[in-house]
Amino acid sequence: MSSEQPYISSIQLPNNGEVFRNLKRAKRFAIDIGGSLTKIAYYSTVSYRKVSYNSEQGTNDEEAGDIHLYESSELERLHFVKFETKYIEQCLDFVQKHLVNCKDSIIGKSIKATGGGAYKYAELITKKxxxxVEKEDxxxxxxxxxxxxxxxxxDExxxxxxxxxxxxxxxxxEPSIFPYLLVNIGSGVSILKVExxxxYERIGGTSMGGGTFWGLGCLLTKAKGFDDLLQLASEGDHRNVDLLVKDIYGNLTNKS
Known part of the structure; x- marks a missing residue:
């Protein structure tokens, strides 16, 4: 029997290919437009019916069919979508097409936007x-x-x-999450001390990050996108390219 304690799954992502799930019931949008990738978060409502039983009425199957009661409820669901920033116009076209009949349900008739692209693409977002567009730090x-x-x-x-x-x-x-270090790996890398x-303050970072990985990866491999590079990286062995201790001192082994 394994002594390891199973950890709670934090966020479950859908396995199917439906990217913008339940888009027609979206209530609020937020978008982060980076130099390499664009991330969209939105929440929507999901309606469902729950069956309840009245145990005080009926005992046989025929009677039971008449005492089923249904309670209608509504849940809120948070969705995440990412794609390459170069495809932002096509993505906005897709979102616009599916929001034609439900724009009145969007809270505040606005979209929160951050990242450098919040300024570059603000006019395009409003037009589409x-x-x-409410820009955020x-x-x-x-x-x-x-x-x-x-x-x-x-388990975060x-x-x-x-x-x-x-x-x-x-x-x-608990009782406090502070202080902690936040390492943000985007096109570059920033290290923040959050108190x-x-x-908070920025205490370090480098311009080498996802952008460097993407650029070098495309030059060195036949990958055509960021997800292709991630898949290749998961199958690789870093020991084939990293400088190891044995490369400096030799492959030392104990000899009897």
Whole structure:
């Protein structure tokens, strides 16, 4: 019997190919337009019926068919979509097509936008979707989103100890999630020290990040997109290219 404790699954993504799920019941949109990838988040409502039974009426199957009661309820569901920024116009066309009959349900008739593309593509978004673009500070959005995950999603915070078994130990974020280091890997990399809801500072970073990985990957392989590169990376072995200790000292072994 395994002694390892199964961890709670935090966020489940759909396995099917339907990217913009339940788009016609969307209530609020937010978009992060980066140099390489664009990310869209939106929440929608999902209606369902729940069967309830009245145990005080009827005992046989024939009577039971008459005492089924249905309760209608509505759930809120959060959706995430990502795609290459160069396809943003086609993506907005798709969203616009599916929002033709439900624009009145969008809260505030606006879309929250962040990232460098929030300025570059603001006019295009308004033209395609007819929404007011409300620009938000990228770092503030990043920290608020991270705080939300740490407080609401199980097993999002852990301590790493290389020589322990297991190496990763998940911890409870209560009573406070602060302080923590936030490493944001986008086209470049930024390292932020977050001390409270509104106190943080950038303590490091590099211009080498996803953009460098993407550019070199396309030059060195036949990959045609970011997802293709991620798939190739998952199948590779870093020891074939990384400088290892044995490359410096030789492959030392104990000899009797």
């Amino acid at each position: 979707l007819g929404f007011i 990228e770092i503030c959005c990043l920290i608020k989103g991270c705080n939300f995950l740490l407080r609401n999603i199980p 915070q852990f301590v790493y100890c290389k020589h322990e078994d297991p190496e990763y130990r998940f911890v409870n974020s 409270s809801e509104d106190k």
